[in-house]
Amino acid sequence: MTTKNHRERMVSRRTLAVGAAWTIPAVAVAAAAPAVAASCSGTATVLTYNNTGGANSYTGVVRTVTIPATACRVIDFELWGGNSGATVYGNTGRGTKITGQLTLPAGAVTLSLIVGGGGAGHGIAQTTIAPGGWGYGKGGDVAAQSNANLSGSWAGAGGGGSAIKVGANLVVAAGGGGGGATAIMTAQTGCTAYSCGGVVSWGGSGYGTGSPVGYQTLYMQTSTGTHILWADFNGGSNGSGGTGGIGGAVTNFNSLGAPYFPSPKETYGAWAGSAGGNIGAGSQSGGDGAAGTYGSMSGTNGSPPITESVGVGGAGGGGYGGGGSGGCASIYDYDKCQAGAWGGSGGGAGGNYVGGGGGVGLRGLAYGINPGGDSANGYVKLTYYV
Numbered sequence: 001m002t003t004k005n006h007r008e009r010m011v012s013r014r015t016l017a018v019g020a021a022w023t024i025p026a027v028a029v030a031a032a033a034p035a036v037a038a039s040c041s042g043t044a045t046v047l048t049y050n051n052t053g054g055a056n057s058y059t060g061v062v063r064t065v066t067i068p069a070t071a072c073r074v075i076d077f078e079l080w081g082g083n084s085g086a087t088v089y090g091n092t093g094r095g096t097k098i099t100g101q102l103t104l105p106a107g108a109v110t111l112s113l114i115v116g117g118g119g120a121g122h123g124i125a126q127t128t129i130a131p132g133g134w135g136y137g138k139g140g141d142v143a144a145q146s147n148a149n150l151s152g153s154w155a156g157a158g159g160g161g162s163a164i165k166v167g168a169n170l171v172v173a174a175g176g177g178g179g180g181a182t183a184i185m186t187a188q189t190g191c192t193a194y195s196c197g198g199v200v201s202w203g204g205s206g207y208g209t210g211s212p213v214g215y216q217t218l219y220m221q222t223s224t225g226t227h228i229l230w231a232d233f234n235g236g237s238n239g240s241g242g243t244g245g246i247g248g249a250v251t252n253f254n255s256l257g258a259p260y261f262p263s264p265k266e267t268y269g270a271w272a273g274s275a276g277g278n279i280g281a282g283s284q285s286g287g288d289g290a291a292g293t294y295g296s297m298s299g300t301n302g303s304p305p306i307t308e309s310v311g312v313g314g315a316g317g318g319g320y321g322g323g324g325s326g327g328c329a330s331i332y333d334y335d336k337c338q339a340g341a342w343g344g345s346g347g348g349a350g351g352n353y354v355g356g357g358g359g360v361g362l363r364g365l366a367y368g369i370n371p372g373g374d375s376a377n378g379y380v381k382l383t384y385y386v
Contacts, residue, residue, distance in 0.1 A: 040072030040074055040384075040385035041072075041385060042072065042385040042386050043385065043386055044383055044384070044385055045071075045383070045384055045385070045386065046381070046382070046383050047065060047381065047382045047383075048379070048380070048381045049063055049113055049115050049379070049380045049381075050115060050377050050378075050379055051082065051115045051116065051117040051118070051133070051134065051135075051160075051377040051378060052115075058117065058120075058131035058132060058133065058134050058138070058141075059117075059134050060114075060115065060116075060117055060134040060135065060160075062112050062113065062114055062284065063112070063113040063115070063380075064110055064111070064112055064113070065110070065111050065113060065382065066108055066109070066110045066111075067104060067108065067109045067110075067111065067384055068108055068386060069106070069107045069108045070386050071384045071385060071386045072384060072385040072386070073103055073104045073105075073106070074101050074102070074103055074104075075101065075102050075104065075382055075383060075384040075385075076099075076100075076101055076381075076382070076383040076384075077099065077100060077101070077102055077164065077172070077380070077381065077382055077383075078097070078098075078099045078379070078380070078381040079097070079098045079099070079162050079163075079164065079172060079173075079174045079378075079379075079380055079381075080095055080096070080097045080098075080116075080162060080174055080370040080372075080378045080379040080380075081095025081096045081097075081116050081135070081159055081160070081161050081162050081174040081175045081176040081177065081206055081317065081318075081319060081349075081350060081352075081370060081378050082095050082116035082117050082118040082119065082133040082135060082139065082159030082160045082161075082162070082176045082177070082317075082370070082376065082377050082378040083095050083118050083119070083159045083176070083177045083370050083372055083373070083374065083375060083376040083377075084118070084119040084139065084156040084157060084158055084159050084176070084177040084178055084179040084180065084203045084314070084315070084317060084347070084374075084375070085118070085119040085120045085121035085122065085130060085142075085155075085156035085157045085179055085374065085375050086121040086154075086156060086374030086375060087121065087122075087154040087155060087156050087179075087180045087181060087182045087200075087314075091156070091180030091181075091182065091200055091201065091202045091203060091346065092156065092177060092180060092203060092373065092374045092375075093156065093158070093159065093176075093177030093178035093179060093180060093202065093203025093204050093205050093314070093317060093346065093347065093349055094177045094205040094206065094207070094349075094369035094370045095116060095159045095161075095162070095174060095175060095176045095177045095205075095206055095317065095349070095350075095369065095370040095376075095378055096174040096175050096205075096206030096207050096319075096349070096352050096367065096368075096369065096370070097174065097207065097367065097368040097369055097370055097371070098172060098174045098352065098354065098365060098366070098367055099365070099366050099367075099368075100172075100354075100362055100363060100364045100365035100366065101362070101363050101364050102164075102171065102360050102361070102362060103360065103361040103362070103363065104359075104360055105359040105360070109166065109360070110166070110167075111164055111165070111166060111171075111382070112164070112165040112166070112167075113162075113163075113164060113380045113382075114135055114136040114161075114162060114163045114164075114165070114284050114286075115135065115162050115377070115378045115379065115380050116133050116134065116135025116136065116137075116139075116159055116160030116161050116162040116174075116176050116318065116377070116378035117133030117134045117135060117139075117159070117160045117377050117378065118133050118159055118160075118372075118374075118375035118376050118377045118378075119131070119132045119133045119139040119140075119156055119157030119158045119159045119160075119176070119177075119179055119315065119317075119375060120132075120142075120156075120157045120375060121154070121156055121157070121374065121375065122142035122154060122155045122156065122157065122179075122292065122312060123154060126144060126145055127144050127145055128144050129141055129142070129143060129144045130142040130144075130155075130156075130157045130292075131157055132157040132158040132159070132160065132176075132288075132289055132291075132315055132317075132318065133157070133158065133159045133160030133176055133318070133377070133378070134160045134283065135159075135160025135161045135162055135163075135176060135283065135284065135286070135318050135319075135378060136160070136161040136162060136163035136173050136283065136284045136285070136286035136318065136319065136320075137160065137161040137173075137175070137176070137239075137277070137279075137282045137283055137284070137286025137287045137288050137289065137317075137318025137319045137320070137321075137322050137350050138158075138160055138282060138283040138286075138288045138289065138318045139157055139158025139159045139160045139176045139179075139288075139289045139315060139316070139317050139318045139350075140157060140158040140179070140276075140288065140289035140290045140291045140292060140315030140316045140317075140318075140322070140323075140325055140347060141157055141291050141292065141315060142155050142156070142157045142179065142291070142292035142294070142312060142314075142315050143291065143292065143294045145294075145296075145310055154181070154182045154184075154312075155179055155180070155181040155182070155292050155312040155313060155314045155315070155344055156178075156179025156180050156181070156203055156292075156314050156315065156346075156347075156374075157179050157292065157315045158176055158177065158178055158179050158203075158289035158290075158314075158315040158316050158317040158318060158322075158323060158347055158350070159176030159177040159178075159317045159318070159350075159370075159378070160176045160283070160317075160318045160350075160378065161173055161174060161175050161176050161286050161287075161317070161318040161319035161320065161350045161378075162174045162176075162378035162379070162380060163284070163286065163353075164380070165357075165358070166357060166358030166359070166360055167358055168285075169357030169358035169360075170285075170320075170353060170355070170357050171355075171356055171357050171358065171360050171362070172353060172354050172355075172356075172362060173286065173319055173320045173351075173352055173353040173354075174206065174319070174352055174378070175206040175238070175239060175317055175318070175319025175320060175321075175323070175349050175350025175351050175352050176206070176289065176317035176318045176319055176323075176349065176350045176378070177203055177204065177205055177206060177317045177349050177350075177369075177370070178203035178204035178205075178235075178236060178238070178289065178314055178315065178316050178317045178323040178325075178326075178346055178347035178348045178349045178350075179203045179292060179314030179315040179316075179317075179325075179326075179346065179347045180200075180201055180202050180203040180314050180346045180347075181201045181203075181292075181312060181313050181314040181326055181328070181343060181344035181345055181346055181347075182198075182200050182201070182343060183197075183198025183199050183200070183218055183341055183342065183343025183344070184198070184341070184342060184343060185197060185198055185339075185340070185341045191337030191338070191339065192223055193222065193223055193336070193337055194220060194221065194222060194223070194228075194333075194336045194337050194339045195220075195221055195223070195339065196218070196219065196220050196221075196331070196339045196340055196341035197218070197219050197221070197341060198217070198218045198219070198341045198342075198343045199216040199217060199218070199343060199345070201216050201235055201314065201326060201343075201344065201345040201346040202235075202346050203314050203317075203346040203347055203348075203349070204235070204236070204237070204238050204245075204316075204317065204323055204346060204347060204348040204349035205349055205369050206238070206317070206319070206349040206350065206351075206352055206369065207367050207368055207369045216232070216233050216234065216235065216248075216326075216327075216343075216344075216345040217230055217231065217232050218230065218231045218329050218330070218331050218341040218342065218343060219231075219331075219341065220331055220333065220336065220339055220340075220341065222260075226256070227254075227256070228255065228256045228260040228261060229253075229254070229255045229256075229260075229261060229266070229268070229331055229333070230253070230254050230331070231250070231252075231253050231254075231268065231270055231329035231330075231331055232250070232251040232252050232253075232254075233248055233249065233250045233251060233270060233272075233326075233327035233328065233329050233344075233345055234248040234249050234251065234273075234326070234327055234345060235248045235273075235313075235314070235326045235327075235345040235346040235347065235348065236248045236273045236274075236276070236290060236313070236314070236316055236323055236324030236325045236326050236327075236345075236346070236347045236348040237323070237324050237348045238323050238348040238349045238350070238351060239276050239287055239289075239316075239317075239319055239320060239321025239322050239323050239348065239349070239350050239351030240321055240351050241320075241321065241351065242278060242279035242280075242287065242320055242321045242351065242353075243278055243279075243287075243321050243351075244275045244276030244277045244278050244287050244290070244316075244321050244322045244323070244324065245275065245276045245290075245316060245321065245322070245323045245324035245348035245349075245351075246273075246275050246324045247272055247273025247274045247275050247290060247293070247324040247325055247326075247327065248272065248273035248293070248313060248324065248325065248326040248327035248344075248345050249272055249273075249327060250270040250271065250272050250327050250329065253268060253270065263333050263335045263336060264335065265333060265334040265335045266332075266333045266335070266336075267297055267331075267332050267333070268297075268329070268330060268331040268332065269295055269297050269311070269329065269330050270295070270311075270327065270328070270329040270330075271293050271294070271295035271311065271313070271327060271328050271329070272293070272327050273290065273293045273313050273324050273325040273326050273327045273328075273345075273347070274290040274291060274293065274324065274325050275290060275324050276288065276289050276290045276316045276321060276322030276323045276324045276325075276348065276350070277289070277290070277321075277322040278321060278322075279320055279321055279351075282318060282322060283318065286318055286319060286320060286322075286350075287318065287319060287320060287321040287322040287350065287351065288316075288318050288322045289315055289316030289317045289318045289319075289322040289323045289325070289347065289348075289350060290315060290316040290322060290323065290324050290325035290347065291315055291325060292312055292313055292314055292315035292325050292326075292344075292347065293311075293312065293313030293325050293326060293327055293328045293344060294310070294311075294312055294313075294328070295310070295311045295312075295328055295329075295330065296310045296311070296330070297330055297332070310330070310342060311328030311329050311330045311342040311343055311344050312328055312343070312344050313325050313326030313327050313328040313344030313345055313346075313347065314326045314344060314345065314346040314347035315347045316347040316348050316349075316350070317347065317348070317349040317350035318350045319349070319350020319351045319352060319353075320350065320351040320352055320353040321350065321351035322350055322351075323347050323348030323349045323350050323351075324347065324348045325347045325348075326344050326345035326346045326347050327344065327345055328342070328343065328344030328345070329342070329343070329344075330342035
């Protein structure tokens, strides 16, 4: 099981380097932005906006703000994409945080603000949809389970992207986080011969690496720890350069064979993740995150109906190219003490854009992640002087 310290180390590694979600900016980003007060004087006006629908918001409105012609042409901004929904261990993908300054052309300028919502969490035996956050590129949903008697994995819906536009021209966009996923295991009470295990998968964050690196594994093993059946699959990737991230791949199934397998009542299944949407094809002309991967099995090979057999992969975040969703798998054997495991891997984050447009320039950019918790909404803050 992933420990708290291990999860914190995973987060630390993800925040040390800019990941694959970035579009290469046309402006220098290494230098810290000077304070607006150093360039402008007068009375400060501070405007802050959250998503209108609260947490788990899959609807929203585009706000318009007109910066008067009398205002200083340099204004501060702070832009956050929405976080993904929670899983049982809180493996939340974080939206990107971008701060810097906009340099406006002369005259009154109207900015359009799109504030991404946080994605919802998908719980065990949930029979309603877990919606992704609204925004510039909507976060991917996680589908409802088809039967309340089916227990399943926990998975997060994707966060929505946030953006600033001038008319139809995109100025800057911050992608939403990808949903994590958690495996669950079961075994007949008192069984000691076999056990099952799985993974806890982080969703992708917009600032840092993509969603889980390497294989995610579900396994069945003997009491001595020898794996006898296992399934490997990957997480989805972040959106990049306006192109949606690819879905997590199911890489293989493995079995040691006799005397352990094949079993007359063995069953397993695997489902690959989906690609995120490209720029322009999704909400508010962004790229939508891919819907969470969903798969289930009924009884096969003489097994009775399986009541715990749903694998769910995390959904992708929305943004400048949506994140791909993670893959998922299930393994089960009625003859091996009814042991089984099912779960999924995380979805990728939405992509980011820092290019300017509509005569607006950017400078002094800095990056981070949305500091809010599970399902936290995006955020936009503007400061200008008159």
